[in-house]
Amino acid sequence: MALTQKKDIIPFRVSPMLATLADRPFHKPNWIYEEKYDGIRILAYKEGNRVSLLSRNDKNRTKDFPDIVGAIANLGPGTLLLDGEIVVFDFSRISRFQLLQQGKGPTQYAVFDCLYADGEDLRRERLSVRRKILEHLVRPSNRLMVSSKLAEDGMKAFQVAKRKGFEGVVAKNLSSVYVERRSPEWLKVKVNKEEEFVIGGFTAPAGSRQHFGALLLGVYDGNKLRYVGKVGTGFDESTLSSLRRKFQRLIRKDSPFASDIGEKNATFLSPQFVAQVSFTERTKDGKLRHPVYVGLRDDKEAKEVVPQEGLGEGNSKNIDGRGLAS
Structure with missing residues (x-):
């Protein structure tokens, strides 16, 4: 396809295409299997000399990442519109929110x-x-990279992600077009259980701890906030103090x-803040087991936090009528 020069303006703004959660690894032909990053989803608009970075809830993050803007x-x-995730890697090359x-x-901006x-x-x-087109236009640098392909086979890709300690795999149908909604054409398979939850309150501190004891968490089921448990670990003194001031x-x-x-x-709160929390599993009544606080998500609105419905044995026919594996 020939790319022809036109005016330095992009005539639209988009909402990001979102992946649907799958509850087990799979392989399908003509899909790509990428690393799932643990960062902030960003749409990058380049219009002439102007670059804008917008989060998935349309917050302008341009001033927060000047090095990426420059790159x-x-x-x-x-004119250029990229979709990707801004990340920081640890010494093992694992992205950490x-x-x-x-x-x-x-x-770094991992562009996909x-x-x-x-x-x-x-x-x-x-x-x-x-x-x-993306691989032709974006050359890897200290600030920019094209998202990593883990393996040609989806099952092998999951094993690579598990062995290296990545958050998971994002699988995408190579025939898919870009739609501004959650789609079964993109699927995410998590190695570790880590999700977002709405903060609806906190408990009183006990012992030597100050500020608060645990956060009370929920998800929106329609217009109702459903309680899923509390998280009381993962905080240092600075985080406890900072969160208490915000609350x-x-x-x-x-x-x-x-x-x-x-x-x-x-102590109850108006449900505006979203926390990222890791946990080992859910109990039969839907509560979190061994939850650990990871961080505050200012790139997501509370109303976006709904129950994570995975595509597995019971409903995988929603994808292709045969099941996930093929």
């Missing part, structure tokens, strides 16, 4: 899609075409949860 500005096309949130380490280039709208092109303006008398959560000394 994108140096790319060849006059906590490091990104705390500003510890250099940031190209939606517009030099006046050409690529959203209706197949992913295989968009990926080739002050949100304190309310009544519970935001749809049912009684059984916490007599809880």
Whole structure:
């Protein structure tokens, strides 16, 4: 496809295409299996000399990542729209959201899609075409990289992710076009259980701890906030203090949860903050087992946090009528 130079403006803004959760690894032909990163989803708009970085909830993050802005500005096309994730890697080359949130380490933009280039709208092109254009336009550097392909086979890709300690795998149909919603054409398989939850309150501190004891967590089921448990580990003193200050303006008398959560000394909050939490499994009644606080997600709105419905044995026919594996 020829990329022709046009005016330095992109005539639209997009919402990101989102992957659907699959509860087990699989292989399908004509799919690509990429590393799942633990960072902040960013749409990058280059329009002439101007670069804008927008999060998935449309927050402008341009001033937060000047080095990445500079790297994108140096790319060849006059107009360019990229989709990817800003990350910080640890010494084992594993992306860590906590490091990104705390500003510890250099940031990189792991790019996995190209939606517009030099006046050409690529959203209706197949992913295989968009990926080739992306690899041609984005050369790896200290600040930019094209998302890593783990293996040609989906089952092997999952084993690579598990062995290296990655968050998981994102599998994508190479024939898929870009849609601005969650789609079964992109699937994510997590190695470790780590999700986002709405903070609806906190418990009183006990012993030597100050500020608060544990966060009360929930997910939105329709318009109702359903309680899923509490998390009391993963905090250092600085995080406890910082969160408690943020919570002050949100304190309310009544519970935001749809049912009684059984916490007599809880302080309730208006449900605006979203926490990222790791855990080992869910109990039969849907509560979290061994949860650990990872960080605060300011790139996601509370209403976006809904139950994670995986595609597995019971509903994998929603994808191709035969099941995930083929």
